[in-house]
Amino acid sequence: MDIIELRRDLHAHPEVGFTEFRTANRVVLELRSNGYSVSYGADVMVPEWRRGLPPSTQIDLAYERAKNDGADETILQGMRGGLTGVVATLKGSAPGPTVAFRFDMDALPIVESTDSEHVPNANGFASLYRGEMHACGHDGHTAIGLAFAKAMSARKFAGTLKLIFQPAEEGGRGAKSMVDKGVVDDVDFLICCHLGLDLPLHSISGGACDFLASTKLMAQFHGVSAHAAAAPEKGRNALLGAATALLNIHALPRFSSGATRVNVGVLEGGTAPNIIPDTAKMVLECRAESYEVNQDLEQRVRTILLHSAAKHGLTCDIETIGEAATAVCDHELKSLVLDAAKFIEFFTEFKDEHPLGASEDATFFIRRVQELGGKATYSILGTTIAAPHHNPKFDIDEQILPATVQLFERIAMITLQTRAE
Structure with a gap:
């Protein structure tokens, strides 16, 4: 061979x-x-x-x-x-x-x-x-x-x-x-x-x-579509909820106990500029030098995802798609x-x-x-x-x-x- x-x-x-x-x-x-x-x-x-x-x-x-x-x-x-x-x-x-x-x-x-x-x-x-x-x-x-x-x-x-x-x-x-x-x-x-x-x-x-513990998550946001001009108030913008989550995830504080990382790698949603998007998908990760710190960080990320969805009248399903x-x-x-x-x-x-x-x-x-x-x-x-x-x-x-x-x-x-x- x-x-x-x-x-x-x-x-x-x-x-x-x-x-x-x-x-x-x-x-x-x-x-x-x-x-x-x-x-x-x-x-x-x-x-x-x-x-x-x-x-x-x-x-x-x-x-x-x-x-x-x-x-x-x-x-x-x-x-x-x-x-x-x-x-x-x-x-x-x-x-x-x-x-x-x-x-x-x-x-x-x-x-x-x-x-x-x-x-x-x-x-x-x-x-x-x-x-x-x-x-x-x-x-x-x-x-x-x-x-x-x-x-x-x-x-x-x-x-x-x-x-x-x-x-x-x-x-x-x-x-x-x-x-x-x-x-x-x-x-x-x-x-x-x-x-x-x-x-x-x-x-x-x-x-x-220096192995970093890690959790990979996929979040699916579900809202209600509507005409973006004629009836925007009747919609529930899933992409807006996901964007809110993205900004707040990246605003999470660092930990004094060791290095941490967060990253939203995928954000998808919407079909046309005149339609309120009813679905959005986010794929993200968190990492930390400590397994326990990563668990804490993951919980904070999950809280942001759920609360961002609730703020915009959405539901959010979260799936673990990888871990180390x-x-x-x-x-x-x-x-x-x-x-x-x-x-x-x-x-x-x-x-x-x-x-x-x-x-x-x-x-x-x-x-x-x-x-x-x-x-x-x-x-x-x-x-x-x-x-x-x-x-x-x-x-x-x-x-x-x-x-x-x-x-x-x-x-x-x-x-x-x-x-x-």
Whole structure:
């Protein structure tokens, strides 16, 4: 398996959260071919705990697209409706610990750059699915996971290796459904990772810090339409209520206990200038350094939404469409990652921790493992990036991919062999 070729194939076929049918299908086939026991779909996800599902029409179109692209229909059937999580296990030759690695698979709703200097475009592996793009490195993560799986299939070890391929990391939507299914309840050591994040090529951090707890909300405002000139008093302006909420949400005070963030990212409503809009939609988020502070901030946001609606004679339905927690990486595993990296010639700079400064639903995996007595970390692997994460010109330096496979192989062998003795 050529990891560069694999990453480029995944990059050319990006799929947003809960529509990763082609990607997950390939993951299943590759893992099976290397002797792993593979579970997917409802066997590794609690369907009702998924957050922010795309419209069923979008899911169905992606399903048919994957089928047309040659995906195995038997596997696809088990993923119908957006159940695209995959978990694989490989048993060692003797009893020992369970060591898990988690990889995210989803892309972003971004139109990829067609600039002639954009490497994927110049080399013929830019997105074939307009409006979807791997602009955060998850194509690299998935490629690393599959190449690592193949490398470990030839190894002898004690214990169990578990590989978790998660859908819908973007927006904090996919992890909790897998956590609640119990996929990490038997895990003794968990390694999560991310490429880039402002670490230069050849550098690595054993763990991450400054995770921001986050809640993503969608609010639907409902009013009454009317003629904007002949009978404006008979209308109840849903867009006005949403706009009132927007201004007040962004006016919320900061917290003395730590950094907080709020952002209204989507505000939609109305059909014509002479009609009082009877519906409006808002999509927003709040974040905080503390899980508890974020809960407080979320409650304040919800209060503003409901009161803004009431002020204008509206009703408001609020749905949680994504969430992430805070986490603290275990010192023991951070040190193990760095010690292993020092044996890989590619890595020359080593950091104990690197600030994430954003949100990640891998935190739910990390917290669950730790709650049950295990150890977990979230390592950041440095690579040159062509543009910031979530940018149409984003790309990674692919040198990091084979080096990370070597690193993970060494980490796995240390944890599985040494801990089993």
